[in-house]
Amino acid sequence: MARDASRDVGGVPVELLGDYLPLLADAAASGRRPDARELDGVGLLGRRAAELGVSAGSAVQLYLSAARRLWQQLPAVVRSRDSEVVRTAAAAVLHVVDEAVARLVDGYTDARRQMVRWEETLRREFIDDLLRGDADVAGLAERAVPFGLDMGRHHQIALAAPSSRSDEAGAAVGALERAVVQWGGDRDVLVATKDGWIVAMTPADTDVPGAGTLGDLLLAELGRLPRGEPWRVAVGRPYPGSYGVARSYEEAREGLTMAVRLDLDNPLIRAEQLLVYRVLLRDQPAIADLVQSVLGQLVRARGGAGPLLATLDAYFAAGAVTAETARRLHLSVRAVTYRLNRIATLTGYDPTDPAQRFTVHAAVLGAKLLGWPQRDLPADR
Known part of the structure; x- marks a missing residue:
């Protein structure tokens, strides 16, 4: 009977039925309901189904098919001509089916939830090790297969x-x-x-x-x-x-x-x-020295170095065109020209001079990469 039910649902392992069929037979004969220990056993069978990779639907179909086949062979049903006896037996069996299937699904769901959490933990640990790059190479290759x-x-x-x-x-x-x-x-x-x-x-x-x-x-x-x-x-x-x-x-x-x-x-x-920015950052003491030497005096300006540094950044982004710089900063051309002259006076480097422009531009990029002037420049070690 159990094997027939298993074949009905594509060969789901018979072991997942456990003591389910005796529970149904006992309910049909005496009307006894399963106790907590017996239902806990069904819950464990639900967990086992999840561990074996059986779908929840297949596990439930196994229990329903087994109940249907058992009902067709119960003596109280096959031999009895008393409809009341049949109804009583049917009610008892259906009650067991209802409780058993519910507990089976609960056990299955709990197991799947734990498995998902475990798989997610393994996945996250694998990703962390993979991105960190300091784990065992052979071990990572093996863990990557799943x-x-x-x-x-x-x-x-x-x-x-x-x-x-x-x-x-x-x-x-x-x-x-x-x-x-x-x-x-x-x-x-x-x-x-x-x-x-x-x-x-x-x-x-x-x-x-x-x-x-x-x-x-x-x-x-x-x-x-x-x-x-x-x-x-x-x-x-x-x-x-x-x-x-x-x-x-x-x-x-x-x-x-x-x-x-x-x-x-x-x-x-x-x-x-x-890549050019990575080159600048490769020697932080050197780029910090460049920023300090070329732009350090901007902190003496009214309002600090920030506005003048922003002007230089916009000036170089605009291709060293004063009118475009003014448009981007929402300033007049005269205001931008004043700021550029002020920068030249404070630093000794004229950003409008092609011969000095590269040095100033490199210093501005270094300042942005190092977060200056919001952060102090790294000390030379």
């Missing part, structure tokens, strides 16, 4: 950061994951959240005609979110292996940081676009 990742391939990392609200990332990650999987396939693709940002990893050789790059895809999908604030996306360069993933992530993370410090207008930042 997530469909081949650490032998070249991968690239993209980071998406909301302009202000950190909770936007959690709300957006589901929709973004579906879009990335549809774009690059369900192998070697990973989308998660970390430190309030969305992390997306795809193979570097993904080529989808007409779909653009990974960064373009993220920006387009994030732009479709309801009440979503502006996003900035940074994409690291592709590298092979698990260390390559960490390296690409570090480039993307550094790109987001630099974009904020430099106040870049472009919402899509590619690591190769920031």
